[in-house]
Amino acid sequence: MSRTFLKMNGLGNDFVVLETASQAFNPTAEDIRAIAKRPSQDGGEGGIGCDQVIAIDPPRAEGASAYVRFWNSDGEETGACGNGTRCVAWLLMESAKKTSVAFDTVAGRLSGVMAGDKLVTVDMGQPGLRWDQIPLAEEMDTRGIELQVGPIDAPDLHTPGCVSMGNPHVVFFVDAPATDELARGTGSLIEHHPLFPEGVNVGFAHIAARDHIQLKVWERGAGLTAACGTGACAAQVAAVRRGLTDRVAKVEFESGALTIEWRESDGHVIMTGPVTLEFTGKLPEKVAA
Template sequence: MTRTFLKMNGLGNDFVVIETRSQPFNPTADEIRAIADRAAGVGCDQVIAIDPPKAEGASAYVRFWNSDGEETGACGNGTRCIAWLLMQSAKTDSVAFDTVAGRLTGVMAGDKLVTVDMGKPGLGWNEIPLSEPMDTVGVELQVGPIDAPNLHTPGCVSMGNPHVVFFVDEPATDELARGAGSLVEHHPLFPEGVNVGFANVVARDHIKLKVWERGAGLTAACGTGACAAQVAAFRRGLTDRKAKVEFESGALTIEYRESDGHVIMTGPVSMDFAGKLPEAAAA
């Protein structure tokens, strides 16, 4: 079967989106890797499937896979893209849909600008999860020499997927993110692996961020990573509840809302092109 797809991105974090009502999609890890391959496939950071809803009040059930073929619980930039698609299709300015990480809602915030309620962050050590009990405001983890570590005492947050956030004095380089990210992603402290953020707090309302994504590597932007960085920074007293989280490709506005503890993300979406999957990837 030949399957059609949409290619979308949020701040350069790119996705292959497949609507499954008329074309069932239950891929193997190899098929996801084939789609995500930037040389032989379409090329993307994540693959997203929009399934028919499973529960009342939802417009769809949405599944996410990282480019390594593993299914993941959430993707912030992808969530905005899906919310925008569903709102365009229904000709409405708000939408709700379900994921394995729970129900998410989105509203239009401007021309190709979407605000998504990402729900409450997981802050308990067993919610991340960690392999042993720790205070997630600052966990016992360091990178580099024991007596002078390059990175240490990061915060941990779950946004439906696990994040660890290191705070750095200067904006992180790609070299730092690749070296430390690939090392920490598979650290025994994180039994399900972890997304690794490197946050430079510029002001109480401004963070510069670079993220090494679990299963995808260094990416242009990471929506759940931005949410995790803002929550971790607020918990350390480094930022106020609302801040601009800036990537090299652009910025998101993240609010860790006081009224209900939800994380609210606002940012752009972009439609790149439509196409058909190669037969090998669509099998």
């Protein structure tokens, strides 16, 4: 039986979303890779094409509307996805005709509220800031870890901050907006660095003003993406910890911007941004296991 999916995106960061109450979904890594594979430009065979696959399961705990699972396009299950979280929150609120919702993930409970027409605010919880929460292979001050790219005496990039938003992030601060070439070259190098035993998402943040960050993110298991919600949260937290931005800032990707607040009252990270519903479809039989 083919399974129905929704194709959604947040600032171009795109997802294949399935609800599992009426259609079980327990994919292998190979299934995820087949779904996520993008058709080639020369007409070669591909799947639906996406950065992540998301399953919305029935709730497992009181007070939650669902339990949500995320997979990167390489087939690995991941703890959180900020843009995907907004999409899920919007779907759950639309289906229940509510203006707020809470749901659980492997990274903990997340919640969202409607902030406008297809505009959603989500509470991403508190960031993990200890070295063993990222995790790192050894103890370091995560405000600026001992890592550099380039010549030892004159590194191109150095002393990035580290933040866990339910998934690990390292954030380099750069003097000018990062190019795709920089993000691809350095991101692919750092993603599997021995300092990060679970791999890492790599951000390149340019501080344009105290309320404005320009960002590119190389996502663990997905590569260079149009936008990354948890990456935006991590960049803002890392910048605030270094005294580079105020508590609320616009985090801008080439595809659009998110508003991120690292709330002082309880330490939670609050993200506001748009969602887009692209189309509905059926998974091919060969990847509908």
